[in-house]
Structure formats: C-alpha cells, structure tokens
Amino acid sequence: MNYRRAILLRKAIHFAINLTIAAFALAPLLWGLGSSLKPTNRILQVPPEIIPSEITFAHYYTLIENDLFRYMGNSAIVSVASVALCLVLGALAGYALSRFAFPGRKGVMLIVITVMSIPIASLLVPTYTLLANIGLLNSRVGLVLLYTAYELPIVIWIMFGYFNTIPRQLENAAMIDGYGRFEAFRRIVVPLSGPGLIASGLFVLIAAWNDFVVAVVMTSAEAVRTLPVAVYFYLGFFGREWGPLLAASMVSIAPIILIFVLFQKYFVSGVTGGGVKG
Amino acid sequence: MRAWWRRRRNGGAKAGADAFALRLVAPALLIEFLFVFAPLALGLYYSVHSVRYFQLGRFVGFDNYIAVLTSPAVLNSFVVTAIFSFGSLIFTFVVGFALALHLERDRRAAVFMRAVVLVPYVISMLVGSLLLKWILSQDSGVPQSVLGIFGITPFSIFADSSAAMGALIYNAVWRDAAFAMILLLAGLKSIPLELYSAARVDGASAWYRFYRLTLPLLRTPMLITLVRLLMHFMNSLTFQLILTGGGPANTTETVALRIYRLGFEDYALGRANALSFVVFLINVVMIVLLTRLFRPAEKLR
Numbered sequence: 123m124n125y126r127r128a129i130l131l132r133k134a135i136h137f138a139i140n141l142t143i144a145a146f147a148l149a150p151l152l153w154g155l156g157s158s159l160k161p162t163n164r165i166l167q168v169p170p171e172i173i174p175s176e177i178t179f180a181h182y183y184t185l186i187e188n189d190l191f192r193y194m195g196n197s198a199i200v201s202v203a204s205v206a207l208c209l210v211l212g213a214l215a216g217y218a219l220s221r222f223a224f225p226g227r228k229g230v231m232l233i234v235i236t237v238m239s240i241p242i243a244s245l246l247v248p249t250y251t252l253l254a255n256i257g258l259l260n261s262r263v264g265l266v267l268l269y270t271a272y273e274l275p276i277v278i279w280i281m282f283g284y285f286n287t288i289p290r291q292l293e294n295a296a297m298i299d300g301y302g303r304f305e306a307f308r309r310i311v312v313p314l315s316g317p318g319l320i321a322s323g324l325f326v327l328i329a330a331w332n333d334f335v336v337a338v339v340m341t342s343a344e345a346v347r348t349l350p351v352a353v354y355f356y357l358g359f360f361g362r363e364w365g366p367l368l369a370a371s372m373v374s375i376a377p378i379i380l381i382f383v384l385f386q387k388y389f390v391s392g393v394t395g396g397g398v399k400g
Numbered sequence: 401m402r403a404w405w406r407r408r409r410n411g412g413a414k415a416g417a418d419a420f421a422l423r424l425v426a427p428a429l430l431i432e433f434l435f436v437f438a439p440l441a442l443g444l445y446y447s448v449h450s451v452r453y454f455q456l457g458r459f460v461g462f463d464n465y466i467a468v469l470t471s472p473a474v475l476n477s478f479v480v481t482a483i484f485s486f487g488s489l490i491f492t493f494v495v496g497f498a499l500a501l502h503l504e505r506d507r508r509a510a511v512f513m514r515a516v517v518l519v520p521y522v523i524s525m526l527v528g529s530l531l532l533k534w535i536l537s538q539d540s541g542v543p544q545s546v547l548g549i550f551g552i553t554p555f556s557i558f559a560d561s562s563a564a565m566g567a568l569i570y571n572a573v574w575r576d577a578a579f580a581m582i583l584l585l586a587g588l589k590s591i592p593l594e595l596y597s598a599a600r601v602d603g604a605s606a607w608y609r610f611y612r613l614t615l616p617l618l619r620t621p622m623l624i625t626l627v628r629l630l631m632h633f634m635n636s637l638t639f640q641l642i643l644t645g646g647g648p649a650n651t652t653e654t655v656a657l658r659i660y661r662l663g664f665e666d667y668a669l670g671r672a673n674a675l676s677f678v679v680f681l682i683n684v685v686m687i688v689l690l691t692r693l694f695r696p697a698e699k700l701r
Contacts, residue, residue, distance in 0.1 A: 139502065140513050146574070147517045150531040157540070168541035215428035222421035230425050237436050239687040241635035243656040244680040245436065247663040247672040248443025252435075254454060255442070271435035274428055303420050332524035335637055339664060350526045354642075357530070364534055371530055375523040382522045386515050389522070390582055 158368035165364055181365035190373065193352035200262050200348060201330040204269040208277045208326045209319055211270070216281030217307055221290065238275035246339050253340060260343045268340065269330045277322040284318030285311065321388040328378060349374050440680065443673040451670035464674035474675065476650060477658040483565065484654055485633040488572035492629055495573055496580025504588050517578040525575065529642035532571050561651035564644045568652055571639050576632065580625050587621025620693060627690045631683065655679055
C-alpha cells in the first residue's frame with residue numbers, strides 16, 4: 123500500500139515538473155497567440171486577460187493589406203530553392219567523401235568542418251562587401267547562394283554519415299550489371315537515402331525560413347523582402363501597436379511548428395551533426 | 401608482363417575514380433570558396449584600406465585595427481560580450497543538463513516533453529526575441545502583475561542595465577537550453593546501461609553513480625556542448641538587436657552588434673571588416689579547440 127502511494131506521489135511530482143517546464147517553454151508563444159487575437163484596446167489592458175474574452179482576426183487582415191502574402195512568397199521561394207540546391211550539391215559531395223579516397227579528401231573534410239563552425243556574425247560585413255561589389259545585394263538569388271554556402275557543410279556531413287551506412291556491395295553489383303558510376307549512385311544509392319535527405323532538407327528549410335540576420339543585411343528592397351525581415355520592418359512601422367506585430371510573428375512560426383511536429387524524429391540528427399551554429 | 405598490365409589497369413581505374421569524385425565535390429567547393437572564403441579575403445583586403453561609403457581608398461596598414469581595438473565603444477562591447485556569454489553559458493548548460501537527465505528515459509512523456517522544449521529552439525530567433533520583448537515590456541502588463549506578487553515596485557526592465565542583461569540571458573536560456581539538452585542526451589545515450597546496473601549491484605547510491613559514472617564518461621560531450629554554446633553566444637546578434645537594441649546606453653551592446661552598427665549604420669566598412677576579422681580569428685581558435693575535442697570522441701566510437 124505504502125509502495126503504491128510512493129509511486130503515485132512520484133508520478134504526481136514528475137507531472138508537476140513537466141507542466142512547469144512546458145509552461146516556461148510555451149508560455150511566450152501562447153501569450154503572443156492570445157494577444158494577437160485580442161482587439162487593440164484589450165491588448166494593452168492592465169491587468170491583462172489570460173484568455174481573450176473577445177476574439178478578432180483584425181490584426182491578421184491588417185497584415186494581408188500590408189503585403190503579407192508577397193513576403194511569405196519570397197520566403198517560400200528562397201527556402202525551397204536553398205533546400206533543392208543544398209540537397210543536390212550536398213548529396214554529390216557527401217557521396218564522394220563516403221566512397222572515394224581521392225587526393226585532397228582530407229582537405230575537403232577540413233573545409234566542411236570549418237565552414238560548419240564559422241559563426242555567421244563574423245562573415246556578415248565581408249559578405250556584404252563582396253555582394254555589393256558583384257551586384258548580388260537585394261536579390262533572391264544572392265540569398266539562396268548564401269544560405270546554400272552556410273548550410274551545405276551540414277548537409278554534406280549528414281549525407282556522408284548516411285551513405286556510410288549503405289553497403290557498397292549494392293553499387294558494385296549494379297556496376298557489374300553494366301551501370302556506370304554515376305548511374306549506380308543515382309539509381310541505387312539515392313533511392314535508399316530518403317531519411318538522410320529528409321533530415322538534411324528539414325535542416326536547410328528551417329534555417330532558410332527562419333533566417334533574419336543575413337536577409338536583413340543583404341536585402342533592403344521590398345520586392346525581395348522575406349517574412350522575418352518583414353516582421354522586423356513591421357516593428358518599426360507599427361511601433362508599439364503590438365496586434366499586427368504579434369500576428370505577423372504567429373504567421374512566421376506556424377509553418378515551422380507544423381513541420382517540426384510532423385518530422386520531429388528527423389530533426390535531431392541535424393542538431394548533433396557537429397556544427398557550431400546554435 | 402601480366403602484373404604490369406594489371407597495375408596499369410588498376411591505376412587507370414583509380415585515376416578514373418579520383419576524377420569522378422573530384423567532379424562530385426567541385427560544385428560544393430566552388431560555392432564555399434565564392435561565398436565564404438572569397439568574402440573573408442576581400443574583407444581582409446578592405447580592412448587594411450581606408451573606406452568611405454563603399455569607396456575603397458588608400459592602403460592604411462593596421463590603422464583600422466588600431467582604431468577599432470582602442471575605441472571605447474568596442475572595448476565596452478568586448479566586456480558586454482564576455483558578461484553575456486558566460487552568464488548565458490552557465491545557466492543554459494545547467495538547465496540543459498537538468499533537462500537531459502530529467503528526460504533521458506524513452507518514456508512517452510519524456511519524448512513528448514523533448515519536443516515541447518525544442519519549440520523555442522526551432523522557431524526563428526527573431527520571433528522568439530520579439531515575443532519576449534512583448535511580454536517583458538510594460539505594454540503587456542505582465543511585469544507589473546508578476547513583480548507585484550513579489551512586492552517589487554514595477555519598473556521598466558529595458559531601461560535598467562542589469563535587468564536588460566538579465567532579460568538577454570533569460571532569452572538565451574529559454575531558446576538554447578534545448579540545444580544543450582540534445583547534445584548532452586546524445587552523450588548520455590552512449591553510456592552503456594550495464595555500467596549502471598553493475599554499480600547498482602555493488603550498492604552505489606544514485607548520487608555516487610552520477611558523480612563517479614555519468615560525469616566522467618560525459619566529459620567529452622560536456623566539453624563539446626560548452627564550446628559550441630560559448631561560440632554561439634559570443635557571436636549572437638539577434639537577441640541583442642531585437643530584445644534590447646544594445647541599450648540602455650550601450651550596456652548590452654555585444655561585439656556582433658557593434659560590428660553590425662559599424663558596418664550597416666555608420667557604413668565604416670574598413671573598420672567593420674577589421675573588427676570582423678578579429679572576431680573571426682577568435683572563432684578560429686575556438687574551432688581548433690573544438691576539433692581537438694572531437695577527435696577523441698570519434699576514437700571512442
């Protein structure tokens with residue numbers, strides 16, 4: 123009897139701890155969501171309402187009138203293009219590193235690990251200097267190339283590790299059957315690499331969609347503005363009018379949270395991958 | 401004759417394979433050279449010239465470096481960065497370690513909770529900091545209500561320098577504790593369970609098992625986590641840019657934010673590139689340290 127009570131107490135304590143952790147982690151998001159649905163006069167009310175008594179989508183409509191869809195479109199184009207480029211180039215390079223002892227392989231490995239670890243903050247000014255000189259400021263192509271350069275090492279690293287788990291005998295057998303080297307890679311190895319490709323694709327997608335620092339420095343034109351930069355400009359534009367700002371924040375994180383919930387198990391391999399970027 | 405022929409044929413196959421592999425890595429290398437190494441080289445070139453609004457002037461040697469490293473604003477930013485980095489490092493590491501130990505078992509609740517604590521880490525840093533800025537501002541009404549409970553007269557958090565630094569560190573812990581947790585969990589999982597069973601049979605207490613088994617076996621993962629977190633905090637820009645804007649009176653202006661202002665508000669590209677390069681060198685030292693740490697970790701596997 124006593125034993126059972128001890129177990130019950132232990133469970134209750136665990137539950138209380140978990141609830142506290144969840145509250146700390148999620149409260150800012152839930153609070154922001156609640157406030158984004160309140161009418162303006164209720165948002166600034168002191169003491170605040172925890173659950174909105176009156177719900178309105180007015181702030182979301184304000185955003186739509188302020189080009190929200192254009193910014194979302196820019197973010198989507200840039201993110202998807204970065205994912206595609208990273209996966210193609212990363213899979214090719216990862217495969218070479220995994221299968222061939224070519225001259226310079228160690229050097230390539232060193233470059234991959236080093237670039238993976240260089241924090242973007244120390245690259246911002248030099249990169250801006252370069253893009254200004256070659257006319258790639260204010261362009262979506264410029265952003266895609268930069269995101270690819272920054273995320274490619276992690277993709278190469280993940281794909282390298284993944285290809286190492288695929289037995290070479292499969293390709294050897296295919297080559298005996300008359301496949302060329304590249305054909306064996308494309309028709310035998312790539313179809314087996316789904317989980318690795320999904321993990322790396324997710325990592326690039328989240329990084330590109332979330333990026334604010336690179337985009338705010340490299341673009342200023344409204345035509346190419348991505349969603350996080352738009353949120354930052356709303357901060358200046360709406361000032362202390364928190365309704366539209368919080369609504370924009372919610373729009374910006376909703377797709378990421380959805381993707382994270384759906385693909386959670388793939389996410390961890392990217393984080394532990396080895397890079398230093400937080 | 402036969403042996404010669406075979407060697408030659410194998411040599412040919414090796415050369416063909418080498419060429420194939422080099423073609424596969426070439427596009428990736430090209431991108432890295434163009435957008436990581438070329439900017440560094442160009443930045444280095446700019447850093448030893450006088451630059452006025454994008455016009456490259458004459459060679460000035462180390463003048464930009466001297467100007468930057470003797471500027472009170474920059475020196476202040478180094479001190480601020482050190483305070484922010486170590487404050488965030490300690491709290492993030494401790495909270496992340498506690499989370500890893502608490503959520504180590506693969507029970508359903510633990511798996512779910514790991515996803516919950518990762519949410520602040522996967523959403524954009526900009527939005528995370530913006531949400532905290534909203535909550536900690538007096539507009540939201542939260543500080544007034546919470547401080548009132550503890551009998552503290554409500555004050556503006558972002559107008560007080562230590563409170564603003566506290567807010568920044570809170571933001572860092574809130575976002576990155578889950579990152580530390582994931583790295584440490586990977587380390588915890590690599591410890592064989594039999595060791596714990598054996599210790600338990602020998603009558604070791606939970607505290608003794610933690611102190612004499614977990615901690616020593618987790619040494620390398622812990623060091624890797626610490627270095628990765630430290631590099632991340634030393635170079636963080638978004639927290640400061642959004643949450644405090646470096647204020648009040650530059651007391652939360654870190655090096656990354658100083659570079660940002662030198663480059664994109666003052667357009668002093670010579671000095672901004674010089675300071676960037678200094679920070680880059682500090683990062684290189686950290687990276688070398690990190691790869692040293694990685695090597696024994698790989699041997700263990």
